Amino acid sequence: MNKRLAIVSLVLCLTLIWFQSIVLAASDVATIEDLRVSTSDDKVRIVADANKEVDYQSFALSSPNRVVVDLSNATLGKNVSKEIDVDNRYVEKVRVAQFNKDVVRIVVESPVKKNDYDVFGIVGGSSPYRVAMDFGQISYNLGNSSSSGSQSMSNNTSINSNNNSNNYKPSVNVDKNTKKVLKGKVITIDPGHGGSDSGAVGPTGLYEKTATLKIGLNVAEMLKQSGAKVYITRKTDKDVYGPNASATAELQARCDVGNWSDSDIFVSIHLDSFTSPSAKGTTGYYYTGGSYNSQKLATYVKDGIIEQIGTPDRGTKTSNFYVVKNTEMPATLVEVAFVSNPDEEAILKSEDGIKKAAIGIFNGIVKYFQS
Ligand SMILES: [Zn+2]
Incomplete structure (x- = not known):
């Protein structure tokens, strides 16, 4: 190959690489x-x-x-x-x-x-x-x-609730320290119900599936902004397995998201409901045979929510809920509040209540990884 041909091929080669990088960049x-x-x-x-x-x-x-x-x-x-x-x-x-x-x-x-x-x-x-x-x-x-x-x-370095008595304004600063805590953590968020399954329905018609999705998307967004790798079992109003599947198939599909991504934790978001409208409050659940870490996660997430939306504390409890039983990592199912209670339904219908609930879950997750 003479010198000129060599230069021409080199230029061609570089041009090709350049084109390729443009194509790669364009898709991103x-x-x-x-x-x-x-x-x-x-x-x-x-x-x-x-x-x-x-x-x-x-x-x-x-x-x-x-x-x-x-x-x-x-x-x-x-x-x-x-x-x-x-x-x-x-x-x-x-x-x-x-x-x-x-x-x-x-x-x-x-x-x-x-x-x-x-x-x-x-x-x-x-x-x-x-x-x-x-x-x-x-x-x-x-x-x-x-x-x-x-x-x-x-580069603020605190997660805080500006809990100034009446003038209550929650705030999350996704700061250096939080980013350090969450960086690289793999987290699955599971907004309960969806699609053909509305979950419980409130007295003015709020669907459980609607509130859990909004809260879940907000939590996922905050976690992502903090450097965590986030999987969410659904991003829209849909069934995870498919419409009208058996409860087991649907719930297993949610566990699979956590198990197959090798998530560090799994957080399932639900609303509680009861025949009497007076029942109210927040409950954190973990599997009956669950680890100490599951218990810790359930408690911190539940406490985080209570701190933000001021619901009564119904405690951390064990249960055999499918998603906490069949996930391979520390897992919690949190009942954010009672959709059957008119006051708590009102919180869950408001944009502010959704944001606060999400901030509460986020704070609980950060605290879990910090401890
Ligand atoms: Zn539910």
């Missing part, structure tokens, strides 16, 4: 398909719709006050508005642009203080993945918020 990239703003009296919510899960990081810059949200491994869809004037007391303007090859940057001009905004991911719903940004009177605070005026990423 999320498209931001829409950017929407909705306003209410107490807050502004900005939502970026993505066609698949996307990683995000947020930070705040001062003068002018703005919050920057970077969506990595993402491209901006052609039809997305680049600038939206909101002009209200929480948000002045939202801009979005392809910041560099891999990053879509959203800039929100906002005068709010550091505790008055929040950025979080939502799995499923109107699009496969959404990154939501709330500005104003947010009722919970989860994730990557950082101080306005600070130029660096948030």
Whole structure:
């Protein structure tokens, strides 16, 4: 091979590699398909719709006050508005642009203080993945918020409930320490019921399967943001095995998700129900022949929920529930509250109650791995 031919083949070769890496990268990239703003009296919510899960990081810059949200491994869809004037007391303007090859940057001009905004991911719903940004009177605070005026990423180091008597506002800071605790942990979340099986139904018609799914998706999202590897037995309103299967087939399919992924823990989320509407409270269950770790997990998850939604403590109990019996790792089935109790149904119907219940479960899981 003469020298010139060698150079030509080398160039060809490199071009091929380059093309291949583009193809590989392209399949990995999320498209931001829409950017929407909705306003209410107490807050502004900005939502970026993505066609698949996307990683995000947020930070705040001062003068002018703005919050920057970077969506990595993402491209901006052609039809997305680049600038939206909101002009209200929480948000002045939202801009979005392809910041560099891999990053879509959203800039929100906002005068709010550091505790008055929040950025979080939502799995499923109107699009496969959404990154939501709330500005104003947010009722919970989860994730990557950082101080306005600070130029660096948030690295708070505590999980806390701002339990200030009346002005109760739960907050989870997914910080360095939490990330250290959860990094690499494999966790299966099992939202009870689904599809052809509604589970229990509340006095105003809330389905158990609806609340367990919402709580489960929120827990999964928080865990993922903290570096855990999360499996969820269902992401939508469906049966895990298939419609109208036997109870055993359906429940075994849920255990399989945990067992086959070699999960470190398994958390099944349910709502309790009773003939008398006065029954209320939260119960943590683990298998009758279960390990000390299962008992610990059941207790921490149950306690985490009670701390957030203030339900009566019905204790940690043993049971032969299929999913705690047939999983090979520490497992709990938690009855978050009684859907048959009007007050507790109301909690589970509210977005705030769902978020709090999820934060409670998340806190319990973190505590389990910490201890
Ligand atoms: Zn149930």
